[in-house]
Amino acid sequence: MATILVVDDEPADLGLISSALEKLDHRIVTAMTAKEAVLAVRKHHPDVAILDVMLPDGNGLEVMRKFHVMDDRLPVVFVTSSSESGTAIQAMKHGAIDYLVKPIDVVELRKVVARTLEIRRLADRPIDMNAETQSLDTQAIIGRCPAMQEVYKAIGIVADQDVTVLIRGESGTGKELVARALYQYSDRVKGPFLAVNCAAIPEALLESELFGHEKGSFTGADRKRIGKFEQATGGTLFLDEIGDMSAVLQSKLLRVLQEKKFERVGGNETINADVRVIAATHRNLEKMVADGGFRADLYYRLNGFSIHLPALKDRESDLESLVEHFRRVACNDLGKKVREVASDAMEVLREYSWPGNVRELQNVIRQAILRTNGPVLLRDFLPDFTPLSDITKQTHHDLEQLISKRFDEHSHHLYDEVIAFVEQQLVKVVMERVGGDRNEAMRRLGTNPATLRSKAALELLDLDPTRDDAGESPFVRSRMTLEELEKEAITRTLEETEGCRKEAAKRLGISVRTMQRRVKELGLT
Numbered sequence: 466m467a468t469i470l471v472v473d474d475e476p477a478d479l480g481l482i483s484s485a486l487e488k489l490d491h492r493i494v495t496a497m498t499a500k501e502a503v504l505a506v507r508k509h510h511p512d513v514a515i516l517d518v519m520l521p522d523g524n525g526l527e528v529m530r531k532f533h534v535m536d537d538r539l540p541v542v543f544v545t546s547s548s549e550s551g552t553a554i555q556a557m558k559h560g561a562i563d564y565l566v567k568p569i570d571v572v573e574l575r576k577v578v579a580r581t582l583e584i585r586r587l588a589d590r591p592i593d594m595n596a597e598t599q600s601l602d603t604q605a606i607i608g609r610c611p612a613m614q615e616v617y618k619a620i621g622i623v624a625d626q627d628v629t630v631l632i633r634g635e636s637g638t639g640k641e642l643v644a645r646a647l648y649q650y651s652d653r654v655k656g657p658f659l660a661v662n663c664a665a666i667p668e669a670l671l672e673s674e675l676f677g678h679e680k681g682s683f684t685g686a687d688r689k690r691i692g693k694f695e696q697a698t699g700g701t702l703f704l705d706e707i708g709d710m711s712a713v714l715q716s717k718l719l720r721v722l723q724e725k726k727f728e729r730v731g732g733n734e735t736i737n738a739d740v741r742v743i744a745a746t747h748r749n750l751e752k753m754v755a756d757g758g759f760r761a762d763l764y765y766r767l768n769g770f771s772i773h774l775p776a777l778k779d780r781e782s783d784l785e786s787l788v789e790h791f792r793r794v795a796c797n798d799l800g801k802k803v804r805e806v807a808s809d810a811m812e813v814l815r816e817y818s819w820p821g822n823v824r825e826l827q828n829v830i831r832q833a834i835l836r837t838n839g840p841v842l843l844r845d846f847l848p849d850f851t852p853l854s855d856i857t858k859q860t861h862h863d864l865e866q867l868i869s870k871r872f873d874e875h876s877h878h879l880y881d882e883v884i885a886f887v888e889q890q891l892v893k894v895v896m897e898r899v900g901g902d903r904n905e906a907m908r909r910l911g912t913n914p915a916t917l918r919s920k921a922a923l924e925l926l927d928l929d930p931t932r933d934d935a936g937e938s939p940f941v942r943s944r945m946t947l948e949e950l951e952k953e954a955i956t957r958t959l960e961e962t963e964g965c966r967k968e969a970a971k972r973l974g975i976s977v978r979t980m981q982r983r984v985k986e987l988g989l990t
């Protein structure tokens with residue numbers, strides 16, 4: 466039985482709340498003024514206080530402050546009228562655990578009180594303050610399961626050997642983290658560590674991103690650019706999603722790995738590469754080699770030493786320590802004081818299959834910490850784990866309806882309408898799964914703003930296709946060739962300058978003569 470203090474100057478509300486909670490066998494103490502409430506806390510040491518925001522002799526926030534002087538762990542649930550949402554927000558900011566809006570819904574009231582009591586119960590348990598204040602290493606690799614022990618062994622064996630390493634594993638299993646560890650334990654640690662995601666950069670730009678380009682090698686190349694292979698000199702280059710590299714780049718990469726040499730795009734000078742390459746992929750490279758999508762010689766070269774990261778669902782014994790780690794990191798980042806994860810919440814986390822692996826777990830804990838009021842992360846604060854199969858079933862159903870309806874309405878844009886609908890659903894699911902992280906969503910979608918068709922999808926990603934800050938250059942589409950890119954740049958700039966070649970050349974940073982020549986060569990006249 467818990468002691469609950471109910472403070473309200475409206476006799477009807479006081480009666481309603483008290484009797485609803487009495488029926489659950491709690492001991493109820495009541496007060497109708499701020500003064501009585503403070504005295505009641507001193508005398509009865511309640512487990513929870515339910516406090517009306519507007520009292521005749523004081524403001525609820527002030528009263529809560531006085532409560533907390535006497536008992537800083539007393540959870541306070543505010544009661545407000547709907548017009549007082551500003552106060553409710555203030556109350557939450559100042560440490561209330563929850564709030565209820567009048568007219569009181571008894572079911573909701575009981576739920577909030579039960580949750581608050583659970584928080585109080587868990588918060589009363591002593592915690593290890595040393596663990597909370599220990600320095601947080603956000604690059605630490607957490608996990609002791611046998612498969613992770615193998616990973617640590619492999620890192621130990623290969624870190625300081627200057628060989629190429631291939632890290633394999635599903636998306637979000639920690640491949641980049643392992644690449645960083647390999648770098649940190651290597652002799653190259655004094656040099657830079659650079660990472661390039663080969664899937665996130667359009668093919669035409671990836672070559673120049675990796676190898677650099679000479680001035681004037683293509684339109685827009687108004688100055689020489691040093692690529693990542695040169696920038697990483699003396700250090701380590703992490704090539705993520707290597708399975709997404711085009712055939713041309715695969716051969717260029719193979720040459721760097723074999724001969725340690727390359728040329729910048731449009732350049733003749735041969736540059737020596739002093740870089741250790743660590744590559745990663747979630748793809749089945751063996752199958753890609755068999756299907757002709759990946760060069761066999763590059764595969765053998767990369768696969769000389771490989772490290773496999775297990776999926777999170779196969780690391781059951783590590784789940785708790787990962788949750789604990791992400792709880793501490795999120796609290797630190799978000800300035801929250803959530804001290805533990807309730808056992809029923811842990812149960813839910815254990816039952817889930819984690820298709821997005823450790824990254825998904827990290828996002829889920831972060832979101833839940835954001836939602837948590839008070840010191841304990843309860844099951845209620847976890848996001849909804851609707852299985853993907855349910856979502857796809859619903860999407861399928863809605864899609865059928867849309868096609869049928871628009872067909873009957875004689876739409877002449879069925880293709881666009883259907884693609885836009887599917888795109889929107891996909892973006893919605895991905896955004897939810899990555900915890901609303903727009904950049905991560907774009908990465909997982911493997912697309913850029915220019916390829917998305919629906920306005921709704923762009924809005925979900927909080928992108929405006931007409932603005933330049935909508936991610937990468939809006940006209941860049943994946944798998945564009947350099948020539949297509951150049952054509953697009955010139956055409957658009959000429960449109961913007963209403964055909965004035967002089968102005969267009971200026972904007973593109975090339976000479977008028979080069980402009981004239983490229984317009985002709987690219988057949989843009």
Ligand SMILES: Nc1ncnc2c1ncn2[C@@H]1O[C@H](COP(=O)(O)OP(=O)(O)OP(=O)(O)O)[C@@H](O)[C@H]1O
Pocket residue numbers: 603605606607608634635636637638639640641642643705745747790823824827
């Ligand atoms: N064992 C772990 N301990 C602590 N944090 C981890 C662990 N594994 C992954 N993470 C965290 O999860 C997130 C995703 O990890 P990472 O980017 O290394 O995955 P990845 O396999 O490279 O993913 P992708 O294939 O999608 O690029 C990162 O924030 C990383 O810090």
